[in-house]
Amino acid sequence: MGWFEAYVIATTTPKPLAAASVAVEAAxxxxxxxxxxxxxxxxxxDTAAMDGYAVAGPGPWTVTGQLLAGVADTGPLAAGTAVEIATGAVVPEGTGAVLPYEDSVLGDGIVSGRLGARAHIRxxxxxxxxxxxxxxAGRTVNATIVAAAVQAGVERLSAHRRPTVTLLVTGDEVIDSGVPGPGQVRDSFTGLVTAVSVRAGAEPVVRRHVRDVAALLEAELADARTDVVVVSGSSSAGAADHLHGVLGRLGATWHVRGVACRPGHPQALAELPDGRWVVSLPGNPYAGLVAALTLLEPLLTALGGRPPVALPEVAVGGRAKLMPGGVRIVPVHRDPGWRIAAETSSAGLHAAAGADALAVLPETWTDGDPAPILAVP
Structure with a gap:
């Protein structure tokens, strides 16, 4: 399957998760x-828009008291009288205008001044x-939306639930901490998958390590009660690659099963009979990053009800080993102009770590042609 087709499937196939009533502060x-x-x-x-005097009738006015914000029961204001008032305070019944301090003169309990065209009352x-x-509808709730809703008396919102994600890191060689011994590697997937997931609007990732045993992987897939299960490794056809067989036994429907791209060809997207999604990431870290940006991020974006993200296109300069019949995905730097970084293997993350984005180069690309770019997490 072509890379662009796979990206569109991950973007458009999932339906948004059901709406729920959410407390506004938690939305x-x-x-x-x-x-x-x-x-x-x-x-x-009715509230004062300026610090000054709430006045009733023509002046000058006898000052009868003071009103600060937070006082609810003010009583009516008689003609010829005034109360000193703070911005935000309740304007008494009968008030014709607020006379700002800077337009007033006070002496012996009498305030005078010329009222302007504005009443300074909200x-x-x-x-x-x-x-x-x-x-x-359709907007992602941010702090300003929360504040505006609270101000207008809203206590609960109808919002799509944020997707939940389980990451199954497979491999007998993977360790969680410490210095790797001979034949061992540190887990480099958890941070990447978490960053991509949170950026797409998902809840923080639940992570589990799974040894290279088919029955263990099948049990973990069956037990994961999240909307999406991401499996790093176990994605190809080697002796320790059990995912495809496990998904077959579980009755999964394949939407993407291999993508014509380098790196990241073994990536896949499947749906379990109970509606949970499975994203397969190749075990090589850079290939896994490419797959997370190709399938996982658009999948989570769609599940969360967010509109699809149109990939920006920029003119990309430099040289790359293109893939006949597919795309080559390369790290690129922004300045000066978008340029291809050093060549990198499917395992190494060093070039992507120093890049500003990844560029998707079709087989027809030549130096200076436009190409879609993927933001690195």
Whole structure:
């Protein structure tokens, strides 16, 4: 299967997870499944827009008291009187305007001044009325949306659930910490998969290490109760590569089974009968990173209800060993201009670590042609 076809399948095949009622303060990062509508007006009451004096009738005015923000029961204001008032305080009934300090003169309890064209009063509902749409469906909830919703009296939002992810790191040679011994390697997948998943809107990843035993891998796949199970390694046809056989026994449906790209050819995307998704990442770290950006990130983006991301295209310069009938995915630097970094194997991450992005080069690419780029996590 071609790389672009695989990317589109991962982007468009999954349906967003069901909507749920979410407490507004806990909704950051979720995608709205329905518009957010105001419950109460903003401002919720007539409020002073300036520090000064709330006045009633023509002046000069006798100052009868002081009002600060937070005082609810003010009582009416009689003609010819005024109260000193702070910005944000409730304006008393009968107030015609707020006379700012800078436009007033105070002496012997009497304030005078010339009222301008503006009353300096924010009336209840001037900004938002109950039922007004604050934010349309489809937006990712951020801190500003949360704050606006709280201000308008919203306590719960309808949002798509954030996808959950289990990462199964396979391999007898993989260790979690310490200095690798002969034949051993440190786990370099957990950080990459976590970063890609969180960037796509998923919950933090649950990680487990699985030895190269088919029955163990099958048990872990069966027990993982997350929306997505990512398997690093066990993706090819070697003696220790059990994933394809396990998925066959579990009745999985294959959507992507191998991609015409270098690196990352053995990557795959499957769906279990109960609706859980399985993303297979090649065991070589750079190839695994390519697969995570090709299949995992768009999959999680779709499950979370986020709109698909259009890959930017830039003119890429340099030289690369292209793949006949497929694409070559190479690290690139931004300055000066987008240039291909040093050649790298499917295992080494050093070139990607120093790059600004990965460029997807079709077999027809030549020096200076535009190419899609993938943001490195």
């Amino acid at each position: 950051a990062g979720c995608v709205l499944a329905a518009p957010v509508e105001a419950v109460r007006p903003v401002p919720a009451f 009336r209840a509902g001037d900004d938002v009325r109950p039922g007004d749409v604050l934010v349309p």
